[in-house]
Every structure is written in structure tokens, then in C-alpha cells.
Amino acid sequence: MTHSRTSRRGRNLPLHLVLVLVGAVMAVPLLYAALSGFKTTDELSRNPVGLPESWVTSNYTQILGSGDFWRLIGNSTLIAVGTTVLVVAVSALSAFSFARFAFRGREVLFTLFTMGLMFPFAVAALPLFLLLRSLGLLDNPLGVILPQAAFGLPMTIIILRGFFRQIPGELEEAATLDGCSSFGFFWRVLLPMARPALGTVSVLAVVTSWNNFFLPLLVFTEAQWWTLPIGVQQYQGQYSAEYAKVFAYLVLAMVPALAFYSVAERQLVGGLTAGATKG
């Protein structure tokens, strides 16, 4: 017993080595950035690889003490929440109709939405910008929220439709017999039951919006509305000679996404794999 166990561990050793190596490659850039944030730029050029000689916290505290950083966080949050609420609400209505009604034109419409899945955002960026400009939505959070929601529709609808279909039809009949309207059934029965699926699509929408760079880059010219990725790019441009500060900024900018991931890992991975296998 013990013999077979050790030999098994021995055979697994190369595999573990591979994993440790890959793990190091994944972790080191992040750790390096975090450590560099605790150095001064002077030290960073003298001692780029080792631990900080003395742990300088001023890079981090300066950023955390400035209103700019928190405004970026606030803008990113506002836009992510706005996008998520809109795309989930609109998609839930649509997915409900796709899943629970038989109506003329349903398959054509569904195909239209799934086609949207195939087209990268970058393709529509320019005409979208022109449209937003003519609507006066530049330098307005709606200029980012509305298109993000529109481009999020296909994936959200597909995932929710799959979930709504699994809910047994008897439930709807029972609700109808009890005098529930279609919308009443949707609102009072289906949505509460679909909470896990709604969580999944919400997490996907939040992450996509939080990380979006291209659209905010086009829409926001005023610093007042910049989101986190834009702010980081601007900061790097402004302090390009002060490496340590930029590293500290990068690390702080990554923290919210990583924290969110550690809380919502299950929904995120579940949503991505469901989206990929059902799409």
C-alpha cells in the first residue's frame, strides 16, 4: 500500500514540476508589480528583482489618497452596474418569450440575436461612435452603457433561454390557473427561480463592462468620466518615468477585478463554459 503510494507520487513528480513552473510564470508578473510598488523608482532601477530594501508605502497611499483613483472606481462601477441591470432585464424578457412562447418569427429572431455573437465589437466601433456623436451621447455614461448592453444581449439571451426552458411547463399552467398573467408568472415565479442563472449572466456582464477599454476610449474625452482602464493608461503616460508609481497604480487597478473573481469564481466560470457550450 505505502509502496504503491510512493511510486505513484514519484510518477507524478514531473507533472507537479510542470505545474509549479507554469504557476510561477503566471504569478511572478503580478508579484513583481506588487513588490515594485513598495520600492522607490530609484531603488527599482538599482534592485529590480529582489525584495524592497525598505518597504515604501507612499506610492500606494498617495494613489489611495487621491480623488482621481476613486473617481475612476466610481465611474467603472456606475457603468458596470448600469450595463448589467439593463442587459439582464432586457435579455430576461426576451429569453422568457423565446423559451415559453411559440410565435411566428421566433426562430428567425433568435437566429438574428445569435448572429450577434459572431461579430466582434471592434467591427462596429466606428459607426457606433458616429451614431453616439449624433445622439449627443459622447462624454455621457449612457454612451457606454447602452452599446455595452446591446452587445451583451446575444450571450445573455442564449444562457437565460436555456435556463428558462428547463423550468417545467406545469408550473406555468398552475400559475395561470391561479390567475397569474404572463408577466406575473415571469416576475413572481420564473425570475426568483432563475436566480442562479441571473447571477451567472450578471457576473459576466460586470466583468466585461469593467474591463472594456475600446468603447470608453472612444466615448470619453473628458477625464471626469474615465473608467479604470483608461485612467491607468493616462496615468502611465503622465508618470512614465516613475516606474514604481505606475506599478503601484497597476496593482491597485487589478485588485477590484481579482477580488470580484475570488468571490464570484463559480458564476464566472460556469457562465463562460455554459456560454461557450450552448452558443
Next chain:
Amino acid sequence: MTSTFLPDKRTGRDVGPPPPATDRARSRARRRALNWLTATGFQLPALVLFMGLVLLPMLFALYAAFFRWGGFGMPSDYIGGENFTRLFQDEVFLGDLWRCLVLVVLSLVVQLPFALAMAVLLNQRMRGRAVYRMLFFAPYVLSEAITGILFGMIFAPDDGFADQVLGKVGLDGLGGEWFADPSTVMATLFLVMTWKYFGFHMMLYLAGLQAVPRELTEAALIDGAGPWQRFRNVTLPLLAPTLRISVFLSVIGAIQLFDLVWVTTAGGPDHHSETMAVTMFQYGFKRYQVGYASAISVVMFGISLVFALAYQRFVLRRDLEGATTTMRGDGK
């Protein structure tokens, strides 16, 4: 086109006494109309949003691509297909197509097989499995722009972390200019893309691997199949649908690549890392040749469309074959 997926639950639920025949027909027609109105009513918000902000802009780009237009007022200087002929003589754009192809090939040959190998490794019971999984996937949740800036600094020539470490361990020869050298910029870009995205593909494969019934690999084991044979002849065919999705996402990702390039090199040095989206951005937003930039959008759209349709056709055919040869239909 009424679908056969669902029975029409809204008809024939009357519990009262049957009304006379003509009345019944009329009320059924009315109920069907009501049903259609309710169903499409629920679709309306999604349809408005999708039409207005996805389809309409695309159609406008198709229109604007036939004009010489600076982006202000309405396009009026009609020039036919001149933007398109110019596009396919534009060396930068032809280079974009080539670089897109290079990234796709590199992904298929290096990144996805690597992700698959990691998925197979982590699909076994072993200590620390959850930690590795979480760590490998973590970069996916980071913004592409922020990741790009981080690696731009790590790969800074000479005093960046990469060159310093290589110098310390005596591999100076491997170091270099990274993003700043035309001959290494694409490889560096691909390295960062792999760092960021292989974990995502690994997660897809892990989900696919978990759906492979254990009995099948065990049966193959009993039949005397070695580990490679079991992987090649049992696991891989069952994983095929997942692999095809992952390839699809990889190609779409390469077609629209922008953020990472924009923050690291902005397409340089001398266009050597430029992508279609970057070229489009340059013409549309920096040089105000909006008609020409629209033509680039249209071509990107066309490439996506042709690829998606061809791929779907290919996928569909393969999946039908798969259903008969691997008994996928019985799997679930």
C-alpha cells in the same frame, strides 16, 4: 413559422362549456393574436436595443464605405469601390491580415494545445488542483489594457524585469528589445496573449473533460488501450465540440485584437504589430478618413461573417458525423 419545440400552451385551456363553433374559431384566432402580441412585446426592448446599436451602425458603415468622408455632416463624395481597392493595395492592411493569420496559427499550434495539456493535467485528482486552476484562469479577469501596460513595463528593453532576470541567470542572449524590435514584437505579443488567455481555454476544456463519462475511458483501459490511445481515441473525440468552440473564440479574438496592441505598441514599431482594428482606429479617429476606416470595418465584418458561416457549416457537418460515430447522442 410556428416552431414545433413547444406545444402552444395558450390554446385549449378553457374549462367552461364549449362555445358554438364559429365563436370558438373566432376566439381562438383572437387568442393567437394576443399570444403573438404578448410574445413580441417581451422581445421589443431587446429588439430596439439590438437594432439601434448593433445592426443600424453596421449598415451605416456599409454605406459610408463608398464615400470619401471626413466624418462630419453626411457623406456626399461618392467614390464607388475606391476605398476597397485602395484597401487591398494598402501594405499596412495586407500586413494586418497576415499578422492576424500568424496569431491564429500560433494560437492553434501553441496556445490551445498548451491549454489542453494543462486541462488534462488538472483533470486528475491531485494536491493543489483548485489553486492552480484559479491561478491559471486569474489573468482572464484582468483588463486587457491593464495587462498590456504591465507587460509593456516588464518587457521594457534593458531595465525591464524580463531582461534583468535573463541577465542575472546568464541568458542575456535571450533578452532583447521585445516590443521595440520589429522581429520580436509579434512573438512578445503572442506571449502576453497566451499568459492572459490560455487559462480561459483550459477552463472550457476542463468543463468538457468533466462531461466525458468515466465508463468509456475505463472500458478502453480494460480493452488494453494505453494512456495516449485512451486520450487520442476516447477523450479527444468527445472533447471535439468544446475544441471547436475554443478555436472559434480564438479566431474571433484575433480578428478584433485592439486593447493589448494599443497600450503596448500602438501598432509599432513601424506597423509591425498593427492589427485591423488598430488601422481602423488610426484612420477613423486620428486621420479623419472615416470613409476609408468604414471600409476597414466592413472588411472585418465580412471576414468574421465568412469565417463564422464556413465554420458553422463545417462544425455542423462534423457534429452530425460525430453523433453517428461516437455515440454522442447516447452520452447524455
